[in-house]
Amino acid sequence: MAGIGSYLKKHTEALVKDVGIEPACALTGKSKATLGRYYSDNPEHADRFMPVDAVVLLEKEASFPFVTTALAELQGGSLSFEDRRQNTPMKGGVNADVIALSQRFAMLMSEYQQSIEDGIITVNEAKRLLRETSLLQRVLIDMKLHLEEESA
Template sequence: MSTVGSYLKKHTEALVKDVGIEPACELTGKSKATLGRYYSDHDEHSDRFMPIDAVAALEEASSYPHVTSALAELKGITLQFDERRKNNDDKGGVNTDVIALSQRFAMLMAEYQTSIEDGIITVNEAKRLLKETTMLQQVLIDMKLHLEEESV
């Protein structure tokens, strides 16, 4: 088996174990034996991989996107895991996003004010500013998704 295949199978196993074998069977509609074949390193199963729809269903239920992150790593791509769940539950839509955007921007400006008080932005201060900027970006993405939903 190729190194890539082995790597993907290990992450597939981690995904199934993260969700639990019984819940994984229910979510994918696959048997325990079938799921086991997807991450088996035996030669007779070397060409069997979990279908992408099954991966998506399991990653939705898992604590971490094991297979997606493995695929990204294989391409040299870095993913940033956002531990919070999606903000687009249609609870307020764009109006809620505008309020969240204002709050996040205020937090960014407050962090900037604190960081620049002594005239120097330290590494730790820069990290905090980067975190606030990333959270602001996430609110904008949520807002974009809501606007796209409303324009359909």
């Protein structure tokens, strides 16, 4: 259970940080402290997880369904998700891209660390690493487009 809980908490943290702590509080009606407990790795919060309705509200605003994807992966499944939503202008600019880049890289490193713990990268682990790498690449493409836009 510890591995599952830790995995869900990492993805919950990524979700909250992707949306932003203040907007996440406004969307869910939860305090910063409560949201923090949902992804805290402190032993006293080990059994606290974000309610499903809060996950739905946040994932509607997030750039990626972090928690839903983690849940699918824990069950041996995967999701097909198009993160480039139609009729939505690209959010932010280069500064937002740098933040997204660091978050995606942190997720990739987290997946990598978890994958090599036993010294073997399984097929499912490789798929998760590939997905994270692809998402990192998309952030870089967005950043390139923003930089091209600003230099024109």
